[in-house]
Every structure is written in structure tokens, then in C-alpha cells.
Amino acid sequence: MRLPALISLCLFLSSCGFSHLTDVKSQDNTGPSAKECGSCHVEQYAEWQQTAHARAFISPQFKLESSQYDDEDCLFCHSPGDVLASEKEARNFNRNEGVTCVSCHLHKESMQGPHLSGALFSPHAIAKNSKVNSVMDSSQLCGVCHEDTYEQWQNQRKNKQFPTCHGCHGVSVERAHTKGTNFFTNILVAFEPVHKVRSHYLILPNQPGMGIGPDLQFDSIDDHNIHFTLINNLPHDLPTGSFGEKELFFVLNCLRTDGATLSDQKITIPSILSSGEKKNFTAILPQKEYCDNLSIDLFRLHQSTGKATLIRSYPFTTPNK
Ligand code: HEC
Ligand code: HEC
Ligand code: HEC
Ligand code: HEC
Ligand code: HEC
Known part of the structure; x- marks a missing residue:
């Protein structure tokens, strides 16, 4: 069954299993794909697909330099499990998705994001822990893998108030977290609050009017x-x-x-x-x-x-x- 159809059904049954989205550990052999998240988070998926994060594993250069993926030390950053976990682990499922949705968002069986939820219906748990929420909104998240860049940024921050990584690398947009794709989901989304968010697209120049750059x-x-x-x-x-x-x-x-x-x-x-x-x-x-x-x-x-x-x-x- 298609996901939008499932959502509508859920409304009627008002209890429905989307637990496979959150009930997953990095060591599992299967887990939700980016495409699946993208069936509701349409724009976020489209942005992410164009990024180096989506290519971090399939990049021919990475394949070559990691000796055909043999070098386990590379995988935590190029095909990560939960980046917020204290233990750095590679992911066992959908490795070819590189740095994917669940890497950054799935922690302790709920989705982590910096925004307050306000939707009529949420198919998966959304974390309310403000400590994690603030990490999601910080350069610290990016610094988990971009170690040197993060260190450089921290040093410069001592002298001048620079934006966070995402503050420059993600252009500001206003939107609801999900997008309606049919009659029922359009109605659902109509009740979702609009948030001021940062795009997942990382390259600056294609974002007109940014004016950021050397x-x-x-x-x-x-x-x-x-x-x-x-x-x-x-x-x-x-x-x-x-x-x-x-x-x-x-x-x-x-x-x-x-x-x-x-x-x-x-x-x-x-x-x-x-x-x-x-x-x-x-x-x-x-x-x-x-x-x-x-x-x-x-x-x-x-x-x-x-x-x-x-x-x-x-x-x-x-x-x-
Ligand atoms: C601590 C996290 C981390 C680890 C571990 C890591 N990388 Fe990376 N890698 C990155 C980041 C971040 C970038 C993007 C830009 C940069 O910082 O150079 C990157 C970029 C790359 C690139 C260039 C982009 C591309 O796909 O063409 C290659 C090649 C690469 N890494 C190979 C490796 C190999 C091989 C290993 C293991 C020996 C490895 N990396 C381990 C974080 C990591
Ligand atoms: C069936 C539709 C659906 C699917 C599939 C889905 N989500 Fe969601 N997601 C939602 C809705 C609805 C909300 C709540 C929006 C709100 O409260 O404004 C939400 C909220 C979120 C948030 C919260 C953002 C914040 O800052 O509070 C994140 C992060 C998120 N989803 C990530 C994911 C990821 C990652 C996946 C795939 C593993 C996924 N979602 C799959 C519908 C979906
Ligand atoms: C789990 C590790 C990880 C995390 C967390 C992470 N990145 Fe990356 N990032 C990478 C890797 C690996 C690459 C290189 C992929 C490649 O080029 O093949 C990369 C590439 C990039 C690039 C280069 C884009 C390009 O087109 O060459 C930018 C910019 C970037 N990341 C910004 C960020 C920002 C901003 C955050 C925080 C919101 C972040 N990254 C979080 C691993 C990570
Ligand atoms: C003041 C704005 C700004 C901030 C803050 C910022 N960046 Fe950048 N970053 C840029 C610009 C501009 C470029 C050059 C554009 C490009 O290379 O595509 C760039 C380039 C990059 C690249 C591409 C590297 C390459 O090969 O040239 C990576 C990776 C990156 N930034 C990561 C980060 C991370 C991680 C942080 C936070 C620790 C961060 N940036 C903070 C503006 C910023
Ligand atoms: C490198 C880490 C990273 C990856 C990979 C990533 N996100 Fe995010 N995501 C973030 C950060 C950081 C924010 C907070 C941005 C902001 O300020 O709004 C965010 C915000 C969100 C939000 C809430 C804001 C909005 O745009 O509505 C949703 C929903 C979401 N992401 C879904 C996804 C989905 C779906 C994927 C995979 C296709 C994904 N994310 C991949 C880091 C990531």
C-alpha cells in the first residue's frame, strides 16, 4: 500500500504501526530508507538527494580509497548509524545512502529535530528533549564528522560571532515539515504549522541572494x-x-x-x-x-x-x- 493511503487509513483506525521508522538500531540489517522518509518529507528528500552526503558512500573516490569499503574505520562517517550516540558506529542497512536521514535524526527510537511539533498527526515519535534539540541546531552535529572544519570554526568563534555551519550551508525557508501528495494528505498538511527551517542542500551558490562567500x-x-x-x-x-x-x-x-x-x-x-x-x-x-x-x-x-x-x-x- 502507498504511504499516503496508509496515513488516511491511520486517521480512521487512529492506531497504526509506523514503528519500523523508529524501532531500528544501526546493527539491524534492514531499516527505513531515505525514500521512505521522503514519501512525507518530500522537499527534504529532494534536497538531500543532491548533496555530497547522499554520495558519501557511493562516491567512486571513496570506494577506491577505502579499498572497496574494506577499511572499516571510514564507515562511521561515510555510512553512519546514529551520529548522536556516544558510541560511533557504522550502519548495517542501506549503506549506499551514505550520510542519510536516520543518521542525523534517529536517536533513542524517536526523531530528533530542533522544531516543536504541532501536527495533527505524527506517524513517528518526535523527541522533546531540549538538550538534543539544541545539538540538532548547532555546529556540534556537523563537527561529529567535519572534525577539522569544526575546530577551525570554533577557533574563529573566539574572535567573531559567525553563524553555525547550517546557518551558512542551509538557506532559510518557511514550510511545513511534510508535504501533501494526495487529497487526504493535503488536508492533513493544511493543519500542520509552518516553521522557519534550513534547507538540507549544502552548496551555497545555487541559492540566490545568499551573498555569502569569500x-x-x-x-x-x-x-x-x-x-x-x-x-x-x-x-x-x-x-x-x-x-x-x-x-x-x-x-x-x-x-x-x-x-x-x-x-x-x-x-x-x-x-x-x-x-x-x-x-x-x-x-x-x-x-x-x-x-x-x-x-x-x-x-x-x-x-x-x-x-x-x-x-x-x-x-x-x-x-x-
Ligand atoms: C571523522 C569522519 C571521517 C572519517 C573517519 C573518514 N572520513 Fe572521509 N570525509 C569526511 C568528511 C567530513 C569529508 C568531506 C570534506 C572533508 O572534510 O574533507 C570526507 C571526504 C572524503 C573524500 C572526498 C570526497 C569524495 O567522496 O570524493 C574521500 C575520498 C574520503 N573522505 C575518503 C575517506 C577514507 C578512505 C576514509 C577511511 C580511511 C575516510 N574518508 C574516513 C569524514 C570522514
Ligand atoms: C507517513 C509520513 C511520515 C514519514 C514516512 C516520516 N515522517 Fe517524519 N514527520 C511526519 C510528520 C507528520 C511530522 C510532524 C510535523 C509537525 O509536527 O509539524 C514529522 C516530523 C519529523 C521530524 C521533526 C522535525 C522537528 O524539528 O521537530 C523529523 C526530524 C522527521 N520527521 C524525520 C523523519 C525521518 C528521518 C523519517 C524516515 C525514517 C520520517 N520522518 C518519516 C511524517 C512522516
Ligand atoms: C556522519 C558524518 C557527517 C555529518 C554528521 C555531517 N557531514 Fe557533511 N559530509 C560528510 C562526508 C563524508 C562528506 C563528503 C562526502 C563526499 O564528498 O563524498 C560531507 C560533505 C559535506 C559538504 C561538502 C559539500 C559538497 O558538495 O562537496 C558540506 C558543505 C557539508 N558536508 C556540510 C555539513 C553540515 C553543515 C553538517 C551539519 C548539519 C554536516 N555536513 C554533517 C559527513 C558528515
Ligand atoms: C560564514 C558562512 C559559513 C560558515 C559559518 C561555515 N561555512 Fe562552510 N563554506 C562556506 C562557503 C562560502 C564555502 C565555499 C563554497 C564551496 O566550497 O562550495 C564553504 C565550504 C565548505 C565545505 C566544502 C569544502 C571544500 O572542499 O571547499 C565544507 C565541507 C564546509 N564548508 C563545511 C562547514 C562546516 C562543517 C561548518 C561548521 C563547522 C561550516 N562549513 C561553516 C561558508 C560557511
Ligand atoms: C547531516 C545531517 C542531516 C541529514 C543527513 C538529514 N538531516 Fe534533516 N535536518 C538536519 C538538521 C541540522 C535540521 C535542522 C535544520 C533547521 O534549522 O531547520 C534538519 C531538519 C529536518 C526536518 C525539519 C525541518 C524541515 O525541513 O521541515 C525534517 C522534517 C528533516 N530534517 C528530515 C530529513 C529527511 C527526510 C532526511 C533524509 C532525506 C534528512 N532530514 C537528512 C540534519 C540532517
């Missing part, structure tokens, strides 16, 4: 070159983390009058910038008559997909334009 200062420009400084204003290294290979690079982007882009000049950032550090760069200007709009775009290459994402674009004009 600063770029244009220093001088002549007929042939542009000199600029990259400033790491983040509370962690750029790039951060101690695993895998990191690659950040600039592309000098020249948008022509006819709409075509010329972006063949790639400048790789040669070393890690620690928090507050600055670095100077020079790019060669393309022939100006070809360019209508110029920008320097900062990209990050994602090892697990081989794709680059735009971190931030910094537009500039030449003096005689």
Missing part, C-alpha cells in the same frame, strides 16, 4: 592585466577538510555582446587559505572589444561528481568601457 578585492587594472586579492572571510579554511583532493579555481569570464561567453582562462588557487588569509592573483584581460561584461568567477571542483560548482561571481568593468 571576498574579492580588485586592486588595479591596466591594458593587459587585472590584479585582485582573494580574502577568506569564512570561519574555516578555503578549501576546508582533510580528505580527498580539493580544487578551487578562478575563471575570467567574458560575456560577449552576442551572448556567447569566452571563458578559457583558468587560474587554480595553489594552496589553502586559512581563515582571514589573503592572496594576490593576476589575470590576463581578453581583448576588450570582444567583451561586454566581465567577471571573475570562483569555482570548486567536486571530486565525487567530477563537476565544478560556482561559489561566487565577482563582476568588474575595465576603465574604458
Whole structure:
């Protein structure tokens, strides 16, 4: 039976077994899949699916470096059980889901989240423990695995009030926790309160208007070159983390009058910038008559997909334009 249909049935029976969602230990061989959570938490599932967390186990690079998953030490972070548990354990079920819903949310047989529940109907237990709730709302949760980054953030926090990890990496949205997918569930969801929440999507650039990212200062420009400084204003290294290979690079982007882009000049950032550090760069200007709009775009290459994402674009004009 489809889940939405089950919910409607539950309303009539007013007692129904969803216990398989919460009655599960990391050592069990089966457990709820992300897709199952996603049948009600539609948006959260769609966001999570696009993240590196969802690829943490299936990433070809991880498979290779963990000797085809043979290295047990890697699994707690790449296919974790309950991250809030005092004992760090890998998960035995749905390993290919990497860092999945139950890893972060299922603790002591109930779902942990920072928001107060207010729904008419909740198919699974929701924790009321405010101590755990506040961990869910903190950088500490992320620090369980992002150990170095967390340490960097903690050090910077001594000098300046930076947001939490999620405060930057999850854009703020207003929504109910679940989404109606048919007539009955639409009615149920209509009674659910709307919360101010943070998206599960972790990459910043695709979130318009965020305005978060390293600063770029244009220093001088002549007929042939542009000199600029990259400033790491983040509370962690750029790039951060101690695993895998990191690659950040600039592309000098020249948008022509006819709409075509010329972006063949790639400048790789040669070393890690620690928090507050600055670095100077020079790019060669393309022939100006070809360019209508110029920008320097900062990209990050994602090892697990081989794709680059735009971190931030910094537009500039030449003096005689
Ligand atoms: C049949 C629908 C359904 C399924 C399946 C389901 N949930 Fe829920 N979930 C709900 C409803 C309804 C609420 C309560 C919403 C409210 O009170 O505003 C909720 C609340 C939550 C919360 C609480 C958020 C907070 O901050 O209080 C979390 C976390 C959560 N679910 C995670 C999960 C996970 C993880 C799974 C899969 C293992 C899952 N849910 C499966 C319907 C579902
Ligand atoms: C259970 C361990 C674990 C926890 C907890 C965790 N992460 Fe991750 N995170 C990972 C792993 C592993 C990767 C790398 C996966 C890959 O690239 O294959 C990752 C990748 C990322 C990335 C890189 C995104 C990208 O596209 O390359 C960001 C950003 C991130 N995590 C932020 C967070 C934030 C914010 C939190 C807290 C809400 C968090 N993580 C909690 C394990 C974790
Ligand atoms: C002030 C905002 C801000 C805060 C707070 C923040 N980050 Fe970031 N983070 C960024 C930006 C901007 C990037 C660069 C974008 C990118 O690399 O995709 C980034 C990049 C990352 C990356 C990708 C690493 C790479 O390969 O470049 C990870 C992982 C990450 N952050 C984890 C964290 C964790 C964990 C915390 C909390 C301890 C945190 N961040 C706090 C803004 C922030
Ligand atoms: C890396 C840890 C992590 C993973 C993996 C994760 N979540 Fe969350 N989730 C969080 C955090 C942190 C919050 C609190 C965000 C906020 O401030 O609203 C949250 C909030 C929520 C909420 C309540 C806020 C909202 O968006 O309505 C629901 C429901 C939820 N998650 C469901 C899921 C589901 C379903 C999955 C899997 C598809 C999932 N989560 C995967 C960390 C995680
Ligand atoms: C303490 C938690 C933790 C452990 C243990 C861990 N990782 Fe990771 N791993 C991460 C996090 C977090 C990231 C994302 C960014 C970063 O911090 O480098 C990551 C990213 C990676 C990446 C790059 C992303 C990708 O998928 O291409 C590789 C490769 C990787 N880890 C391999 C391993 C291997 C191999 C082991 C075991 C020897 C291991 N990791 C153990 C937390 C962990």
C-alpha cells in the first residue's frame, strides 16, 4: 500500500504501526530508507538527494580509497548509524545512502529535530528533549564528522560571532515539515504549522541572494592585466577538510555582446587559505572589444561528481568601457 493511503487509513483506525521508522538500531540489517522518509518529507528528500552526503558512500573516490569499503574505520562517517550516540558506529542497512536521514535524526527510537511539533498527526515519535534539540541546531552535529572544519570554526568563534555551519550551508525557508501528495494528505498538511527551517542542500551558490562567500578585492587594472586579492572571510579554511583532493579555481569570464561567453582562462588557487588569509592573483584581460561584461568567477571542483560548482561571481568593468 502507498504511504499516503496508509496515513488516511491511520486517521480512521487512529492506531497504526509506523514503528519500523523508529524501532531500528544501526546493527539491524534492514531499516527505513531515505525514500521512505521522503514519501512525507518530500522537499527534504529532494534536497538531500543532491548533496555530497547522499554520495558519501557511493562516491567512486571513496570506494577506491577505502579499498572497496574494506577499511572499516571510514564507515562511521561515510555510512553512519546514529551520529548522536556516544558510541560511533557504522550502519548495517542501506549503506549506499551514505550520510542519510536516520543518521542525523534517529536517536533513542524517536526523531530528533530542533522544531516543536504541532501536527495533527505524527506517524513517528518526535523527541522533546531540549538538550538534543539544541545539538540538532548547532555546529556540534556537523563537527561529529567535519572534525577539522569544526575546530577551525570554533577557533574563529573566539574572535567573531559567525553563524553555525547550517546557518551558512542551509538557506532559510518557511514550510511545513511534510508535504501533501494526495487529497487526504493535503488536508492533513493544511493543519500542520509552518516553521522557519534550513534547507538540507549544502552548496551555497545555487541559492540566490545568499551573498555569502569569500571576498574579492580588485586592486588595479591596466591594458593587459587585472590584479585582485582573494580574502577568506569564512570561519574555516578555503578549501576546508582533510580528505580527498580539493580544487578551487578562478575563471575570467567574458560575456560577449552576442551572448556567447569566452571563458578559457583558468587560474587554480595553489594552496589553502586559512581563515582571514589573503592572496594576490593576476589575470590576463581578453581583448576588450570582444567583451561586454566581465567577471571573475570562483569555482570548486567536486571530486565525487567530477563537476565544478560556482561559489561566487565577482563582476568588474575595465576603465574604458
Ligand atoms: C507517513 C509520513 C511520515 C514519514 C514516512 C516520516 N515522517 Fe517524519 N514527520 C511526519 C510528520 C507528520 C511530522 C510532524 C510535523 C509537525 O509536527 O509539524 C514529522 C516530523 C519529523 C521530524 C521533526 C522535525 C522537528 O524539528 O521537530 C523529523 C526530524 C522527521 N520527521 C524525520 C523523519 C525521518 C528521518 C523519517 C524516515 C525514517 C520520517 N520522518 C518519516 C511524517 C512522516
Ligand atoms: C556522519 C558524518 C557527517 C555529518 C554528521 C555531517 N557531514 Fe557533511 N559530509 C560528510 C562526508 C563524508 C562528506 C563528503 C562526502 C563526499 O564528498 O563524498 C560531507 C560533505 C559535506 C559538504 C561538502 C559539500 C559538497 O558538495 O562537496 C558540506 C558543505 C557539508 N558536508 C556540510 C555539513 C553540515 C553543515 C553538517 C551539519 C548539519 C554536516 N555536513 C554533517 C559527513 C558528515
Ligand atoms: C560564514 C558562512 C559559513 C560558515 C559559518 C561555515 N561555512 Fe562552510 N563554506 C562556506 C562557503 C562560502 C564555502 C565555499 C563554497 C564551496 O566550497 O562550495 C564553504 C565550504 C565548505 C565545505 C566544502 C569544502 C571544500 O572542499 O571547499 C565544507 C565541507 C564546509 N564548508 C563545511 C562547514 C562546516 C562543517 C561548518 C561548521 C563547522 C561550516 N562549513 C561553516 C561558508 C560557511
Ligand atoms: C547531516 C545531517 C542531516 C541529514 C543527513 C538529514 N538531516 Fe534533516 N535536518 C538536519 C538538521 C541540522 C535540521 C535542522 C535544520 C533547521 O534549522 O531547520 C534538519 C531538519 C529536518 C526536518 C525539519 C525541518 C524541515 O525541513 O521541515 C525534517 C522534517 C528533516 N530534517 C528530515 C530529513 C529527511 C527526510 C532526511 C533524509 C532525506 C534528512 N532530514 C537528512 C540534519 C540532517
Ligand atoms: C571523522 C569522519 C571521517 C572519517 C573517519 C573518514 N572520513 Fe572521509 N570525509 C569526511 C568528511 C567530513 C569529508 C568531506 C570534506 C572533508 O572534510 O574533507 C570526507 C571526504 C572524503 C573524500 C572526498 C570526497 C569524495 O567522496 O570524493 C574521500 C575520498 C574520503 N573522505 C575518503 C575517506 C577514507 C578512505 C576514509 C577511511 C580511511 C575516510 N574518508 C574516513 C569524514 C570522514
